[in-house]
């Protein structure tokens with residue numbers, strides 16, 4: 332029987348052939364005589380205690396083998412195309428506290444790798460392969476500024492180690508999703524979309540933001556088998572919706588939803604390591620005011636413009652500006668802005684109202700790798716430097732499209748004080764939106780041969796949202 336992983340009936344069965352294919356794609360890019368060695372994630376304890384964070388596997392490690400346990404290594408011999416998993420040799424006592432110890436043969440079957448050994452055999456087995464080069468993985472994560480942790484083990488200095496070849500190759504491969512990976516992304520986006528729809532039905536004035544968060548977590552886990560979400564849920568209502576990374580320790584989604592608030596809920600489930608990242612914005616009471624509708628539809632126009640125009644060959648930086656133009660035009664028609672839209676962009680009005688980039692690559696990391704690899708367009712100077720990639724779109728890339736419009740006091744004050752920016756705003760109108768918060772609309776989309784496939788299925792128009800919040804209890 333083909334090896335699969337799932338969280339049980341009703342959840343997606345992920346075939347281990349997904350990871351076999353990734354290994355094949357990797358081997359095809361490397362030379363005979365090279366052996367890849369990756370080190371998986373380790374269990375991390377809460378400070379000095381014996382309590383651990385729920386383990387999350389490192390994403391490159393997941394990409395090559397899908398292994399869920401901590402403390403492992405993985406090797407791929409390019410000459411033979413054979414895959415090797417190395418698991419920790421755990422003491423008998425483990426069985427008393429943690430359950431049955433799996434044998435190497437069992438691991439081999441579960442993960443459909445060619446051979447399994449214990450980590451203490453790693454050095455000997457690698458020696459027996461007699462590689463010309465041992466390829467380790469290290470390189471910059473251009474979103475976090477951190478560095479991928481290179482494999483290390485006793486005796487590695489006896490090998491000819493090359494830590495430069497692998498990183499750009501494997502990061503580039505991760506940018507392009509296989510049909511098997513796209514199936515997992517479809518699933519996790521559907522589960523996350525349904526969870527957002529449940530929150531939308533539940534939300535009402537008087538509830539806490541974290542109560543809405545808990546409905547999302549419940550649906551993702553109970554119905555979709557997603558033990559993790561991809562990032563800390565951002566559940567801002569009212570003015571909190573203008574805090575881009577709300578929901579952190581000092582602002583833990585703890586405000587009460589008020590009648591008249593907009594909600595901006597940015598949440599995504601995670602299944603088999605694959606991330607969703609979806610944002611819905613709607614009135615807490617289920618009915619848009621004219622002002623809420625104006626801002627919402629400005630952002631929706633931006634999203635629609637990108638969905639219309641995104642396709643292979645198009646630059647992501649151009650899509651960002653397409654979104655900005657559509658939004659600024661709508662705000663101008665709504666009386667918040669004045670002047671020429673191109674002029675506004677040249678002076679940075681777009682970055683006052685939407686300080687972040689249009690979106691990002693998504694996959695095994697929510698801000699997925701490959702945004703600025705050496706062969707790609709470099710990070711632009713100036714305001715476009717905020718974008719997480721400046722790449723040209725290609726088929727089978729997966730990205731988020733997430734335009735937004737926020738009323739952030741600090742940025743509005745800056746614009747008001749700067750004559751070059753100030754002249755584009757109708758301040759009487761704009762100042763009446765201070766405290767409004769903001770709107771973001773975020774979809775996860777696949778670039779196809781001639782456009783995009785949207786993997787997100789939530790009510791998006793004003794009419795759809797109002798209908799769902801009023802009558803959506805039996806949604807499918």
Ligand SMILES: [Mn+2]
Nearest residue numbers: 608731733773
């Ligand atoms: Mn996002």
